[in-house]
Amino acid sequence: MNFNLIEKRSLSLLFSVLLAYFLLPIELRAADNKTEIVLPEGEYDGIEVSQPIDFPHNIHVRENKINCLYCHTYARRSKVAGIPPTSKCIGCHKIIATDKPRIQKLQEFWDKGVSPPWKKVHDLPDFVHFTHEVHLKKFIFDPDLPIQKAGEVCGVCHGDLANMTTARKVKPLTMGWCVECHEKNGGPGDCWACHK
């Protein structure tokens, strides 16, 4: 048999295996590449929180392909994900869409030296311990995960932000829901893990 042919065949096999692997939905794989992530069930009937500026996630994420982690920078390495500072918005909006009323409102906040008073959408009671870092280390297996994939991981707990304007709470985030996901995926079950 022709050596080149074998090599070509195995290369193309390797390629299709890799391709199939990358096409698998993210929720089927955890960071260690071995465990399947089984999602908890349940939805929350999203209450709209009215924000000082009607910020469009869809325009930024879906149309302009800006990564969640570009704005919510701290999610991967700390407890909180954080809301981006106004300076980050202005970095783009000092030149982009400056004629639009919502951007002019943003500029007014910036000129006054205050941030738009964004209201919390997801808010666990203070007696519950939650950290983004541990979950994202577990579920985002590739540090250079492309935007769609990062969004899917965030979406497990936050829903499909790429198709929302301002964020809405669409997942229950109740104790039963968190515990169900921990039971299915090997998260801690001890009361003290979540109630320090």
Ligand code: HEC
């Ligand atoms: C990386 C660049 C970038 C950053 C950072 C950014 N935006 Fe945008 N934003 C855009 C682009 C591009 C558009 C689409 C503009 C268009 O279609 O004319 C847009 C559109 C908008 C619009 C809709 C404007 C309209 O009425 O059509 C709002 C409101 C807005 N951004 C607010 C913000 C806020 C608030 C922040 C900070 C939290 C922010 N943006 C950060 C690039 C950015």
Ligand code: HEC
């Ligand atoms: C395992 C569930 C889970 C995942 C995955 C998750 N979050 Fe969160 N997120 C939460 C919970 C719970 C809160 C509320 C925390 C609180 O009130 O203490 C929250 C709060 C937030 C907030 C509000 C500010 C803050 O940090 O408290 C932002 C912004 C946020 N998440 C963005 C993201 C982004 C972006 C991703 C993906 C990179 C993500 N989250 C992934 C559960 C999750």
Ligand code: HEC
């Ligand atoms: C251009 C910056 C920008 C990008 C990109 C962006 N966000 Fe946001 N995000 C914001 C701003 C500003 C707010 C506050 C307004 C609101 O609640 O919608 C916010 C709010 C949120 C909240 C609600 C926080 C709370 O109070 O509970 C979540 C969750 C969130 N974003 C997740 C995501 C996810 C997931 C992605 C990617 C799919 C993403 N964001 C992309 C700027 C951004």
Ligand code: HEC
């Ligand atoms: C998608 C499934 C999933 C959801 C939803 C989820 N978790 Fe987890 N969580 C995990 C897994 C898996 C681990 C273990 C991660 C590891 O060991 O690397 C974990 C770890 C933790 C830890 C341990 C952190 C540490 O410091 O070691 C806490 C606390 C926690 N989760 C709280 C929560 C709370 C509170 C909620 C609900 C708001 C929640 N989780 C929702 C899967 C989930």
Ligand code: HEC
């Ligand atoms: C995976 C994380 C997690 C674990 C493990 C966990 N809890 Fe909770 N617990 C929560 C969350 C999240 C809430 C807040 C629920 C809400 O706001 O709806 C909560 C709320 C509570 C409350 C308040 C109930 C109420 O209705 O307001 C009590 C009491 C409680 N937990 C006790 C416990 C005990 C006892 C255990 C161990 C058997 C335990 N929890 C294990 C996440 C957890």
